[in-house]
Amino acid sequence: MDHNISLITTLVAAFGAALVLGFLAERIRVPALVGYLLAGILIGPATPGFVADVQIASQLSEIGIMLLMFGVGLHFSSDDLLAVKRIAVSGAVVQMGSVTLLGAALAGWWGWSLGGALVFGVSMACASTVVLLKSLEARGQLNTMNGRIAVGWLVVQDLVTVLVLVLLPPLAGVLGGSAAPLVGAKPLWVSIGQTLLQVSAFIALMLVVGRRALPWLLWQVARTGSRELFTLSVVASAIGIAYGASALFSVSFALGAFFAGTVMRESEFSHRAAEETLPLRDAFSVLFFVSVGMVVDPMVLVDQPLRVLGAVTIIMLGNALAALAVVVVLRYPLKTALSIAASLGQIGEFSIILAGLGVSLGLLPAEGMSLVLAGVLITIAANSFLMAGVEPLRRWVLQRSELARRLDQRPDPFAELPMSTERKYLEGQVVLVGYGRVGRRIAKALDVRAIPYVVVEQNRELVEELRKAQMASVSGNAADPEVLVQAHIARAAMLVIATPDAVNVRHVADIARTLNPGIEIVLRTHGEVESQLLRNDSVGTVFFGEEELAKGMTAHVLQRFAPQDESV
Secondary structure, X not given: OOOOOHHHHHHHXXXXXXHHHHXXXXXXXXXXHXXXXXXXXXHOOOOOOOOOOXXXXXXXXXXXXXXXXXXXXXXXXXXXXXXXXXXXXXXXXXXXXXXXXXXXXXXXXXXXXXXXXXXXXXXXXXXXXXXXXXXXXXXXXXXXXXXXXXXXXXXXXXHHHHHHHHHHHHHOOOOOOOOOOOOOOOOHHHHHHXXXXXXXXXXXXXXXXXXXXHHHHHHHHXXXXXXXXXXXXXXXXXXXXXXXXXXXXXXXXXXXXXXXXXXXXXXXXXXXXXXXXXXXXXXXXXXXXXXXXXXXXXXXXXXXHHHHHHHHXXXXXHHHHHHHHHHHHOOOOHHHHHHHHHHOOOOOHHHHHHHHHHHHOOOOOHHHHHHHHHHHHHHHHHHHHHHHOHHHHHHHHHHHOHXXXXXXXXXOOOOOOOOOXXXXXXXXXXXXXXXXXXXXXXXXXXXXXXXOEEEEEOXXXXXXXXXHOOOOEEEOOOOOHHHHHHOOHHHOOEEEEOOOOOOOHXXXXXXHHHHOOOOEEEEEEOOHHHHHHHHHOOOOEEEEHHHHHHHHHHHHHHHHHHHHHHHO
8 A cells, every 4th residue: 555654764764774873883982973964864865875855854853953952951050050150151152252253254265145154153163062961971071070161161152052043033134144035024123122022031931930830730740640641741841832932932942942941950850851751852862963964965075175174173173272272261270171172172953053044044055054064973973082082182291291281280279278277177177078969968067066177179169159158168179189188188087078979989088098097988979889899898987878868768757656666
């Protein structure tokens, strides 16, 4: 029986090719994302053989964009951004501005219009949050200080790019867009004002109504006990809000889905929402990148090799050098500067979305889209090797450059306790490593009982705030012996390791024992096996989260039934 099964054919071809090429990419230690892009090229019109339905793939990719940005919103934390706000905001603005000018200058040299040059330049400056998160997770660096700075930096990038996406349509005419102007078009200032007003109204509605309505809706669905309904409610909310934002407020699908995720993050069901929708988000994200590959013209590598080389050079070197300069100027160590620079040497989803919008508005030529897509493909493939080469490059540079050694060991103004520090913080004190959610609670309890303590925290901006609050604190990684020395560990009574970084816990404890053999150590772990190993080695008093939760709940239950037992 002859049926029109273009949708099924496209899905089968997309998922099948993505599976095979994604697997092969991972086998040769290249991100699977590169395999997905190559799968799109394979089933696209630019290569011989089977050709999938580009229009259907494009619509599926819109769903992929919604779910992708919804996932980014679920991971967006205002607290994480505020913790590194100084370096993230200033760094992202300077880096994006510098690379945009470089890209625009190159495109202008090619003879492109002002609008096309600016769109091309901004597209060169937008690193992929998805690629970065996967890369940091693979290397166990997501919860490190460098990882937090990189994620905060990219969050600022995403917000700036969202603003560009919002302002680009009303500005298209001024920037030389070839899209036909509407009859009776409004003045530019009216269009921009109306656009900003609509976006503001949508954001206000989400923050005021959405924060109350979405948690209430999820709670009602969760009460049914149906996992399928809960997953359906999350997906329907993400896609429905994205569509409603576009239809009612003229806001992009991406922005609508992003704010749906940020609002849902505020609810107590955010972790469950993220966990249960992850397979669906991953599947449609694959379709998004496959659909992108379908519009890639591989011949651009043959026809315009120098332009591709120029674009890739700006993406990898322009972003990296701009970020490196900002981080060094802000007096962070060379290792942090190199790590952030490597993280930003690629572009991804937002660049594709922005370039696609530029083409639809008649600003960016089709060749520009091909160059952006080629840049995405090449820089994502190269980024994993770039990240892996950070430490070898650092060691190589340190061996050969006195300047690099000075930059790597430059003095941190908060790496030592002030000379005016009271004696009670220098002997018999508690050294508290980590000032996160657990560390703050411990510090609050110590304050109540007037027990002196010194905080050791990697986040220099947080240490600066603690110093302003007259709290004894030291900036640095506790796995570095010099940092513990500056916290006066040699005369401390106790070391409390409250950081979630499980990798360095044993190392920190060993350093403390070396510097102060009689010190008492209290630490936290996240795994049962790890906690048992630490106890067997007598590292210190170990607290395992789930175990302590069970003890607390058990104590509450026994306390509730204690009177009944005593009366028998």
